[in-house]
Amino acid sequence: MAVERSLPTEESVELLALTRELCRDELAPKAAAYEAEGRFPREVFRTLGKAGLLGLPYDEKYGGGEQPYEVYLQVVEELAAVWGTVAEGVSVHTLSCFPVAKYGTDEQRDRWLPDMVGGELLGAYCLSEPQSGSDAAALTTRAVLRDGGYVVDGTKAWITHGGEADFYNLMVRTSDEGARGISCLLAPADTPGLAAATPERKMGFKGSTTAQIVLTGATVPADRLIGEEGQGFPIALAALDGGRLGIAACAVGLAQGALDTAVSYAKERKQFGRAIIDFQGLSFMLADMATGVEAGRALYLAAARRRDRGQPFGKQAAMAKLFCTDMAMRVTTDAVQVLGGYGYVEDYPVERFLREAKALQIVEGTNQIQRVVIGRHLAKE
């Protein structure tokens, strides 16, 4: 059932209609099979790119859709209700364009942004390392400026689109001053010395490639430094504020997908001579699930609207990411329960949604780290 949305403009209504059409015709027929095979849907991203869905929040003059986050995120949500891999991919790609769009010079923006948001290219964001996850500022990948280029050595871990992306935002250490010694480089995929390791074998999002990026003397031209030297960590965190809203929207989308499946199943499945939705014990579970989904949507949209109005939204983004992904975990688990044995097998999508929800509690800052962020805001206020 289509979600009733309150959208700000006529064009955003049409954008959502286009998104649903793409979901129905391009995503739905492929999702289950690609996830089972662990196959990356590069061609689906191309189709979305042509339709203009890979640069929605960026300026029109660079080829973007110039849409508020309020609209962009609802597109992500719709995608996630059908195929998490694609929704998360759109979110990560959009995040990957952020450093240049926000911190790049005019010249850097003119040169690279149109291709990045134009739909042909796919991006990756490389912050995590094998030994530094939550404590991201402890990263050790080194970049040394030599003859007009940064020579980079180290390993980036857990990189979404690793090996598939066309460009990589590399957070690297340019000095030993902790969080102030980190810089952001925009490296093209064909940078010599940049290679992707064998993809991780994950529990969910199997269609989405996650791999380490190994950098061995990889040379990135100095004009590909985004922002100042030492500004990398604030850039990385600012990108994550927006990224977390994308993850929250993904979570609400897959919870909605699970809820829809559960409700229609509960209307059809009969036990003890009646539809199981007529058992109060079960319908109360559905009622709680539906309430969670609505609350999650309202929360991420409230944070998005703050961002769209230019208000600080970091705390609200952390809250939305925390609440929506925990909610999605609960809702997808309950959706499996509603379907009983049928929920536990791949014939229905709910077990996939459950596996996807689990990842969303971990990525872009674990939910413990979200609490750290919220707590720090409270302490400062």
Next chain:
Amino acid sequence: MNIVVCVKQVPDTWSEKKLNPADNTLDRGATDPVMNEMDEYAVEEALRLQEASGGEVTVLCMGPESATETVRKALSMGADKAIHVLDDGLHGSDALATSLALSKALGTTSYDLVLLGSESSDARMSVIPAMLAERLGLPQLTFAKEVTVAADGGSVTIKRLTDEGYQVVEASLPAVVSVVEKINEPRYPSFKGIMAAKKKPVETLSLADLGVDGGDVGTAGASSAVESFETAPPRQAGTVVKDEGDGTVGAQKLVEFLAGKKFV
């Protein structure tokens, strides 16, 4: 080369269609309206021909107010402008009346090629392309699975789909060509296309603008009318054939059933 592509708004192919008891015509309000699927292929072909040889693509649509959505979709796919024939007097028009209105509307513009889908998913008569060609006195090439326009722009050649394979048919331009699904893969509108479509000109023409007499079209001018209708009876329960163990009884009954219906 200027191309006019005709598009129709129809009830969603997969929806349940109902008749309106007030005048026994299709109840268009009861279902989600969409662009006739075959017409998407015609629009796509027009855009591809334009990409190859330039010119303008004009969308021509006859339909009620809601059909502006279908017009907009064609414009967001990339067509340049549109003519919308909109008049309450057209409600209930049959194929003859539709082809009349479309031919008059074509008279208001200049074109080298008229493209249409070969049928609409609601009426499925497949006669409009032929009727239109006849009214315009132009050659008709139907059921095209491939369209090639000569480099000098003087003629068009199609591969015409038949049950056995295809025929190669050529005509001088201007001409009327109808296309089948095999011809291409229609593009999605892009978000940029959606935004651009808002600024593209749409000319709305009434029966009076076209100089068409109200008595020749609509329910008044229709050469056939639906006297009455009944909803289809609910489907009866099927016959259950039970296999009693050794596997032969059930199989035999199934074979008898199929043979009785002349399926085998």
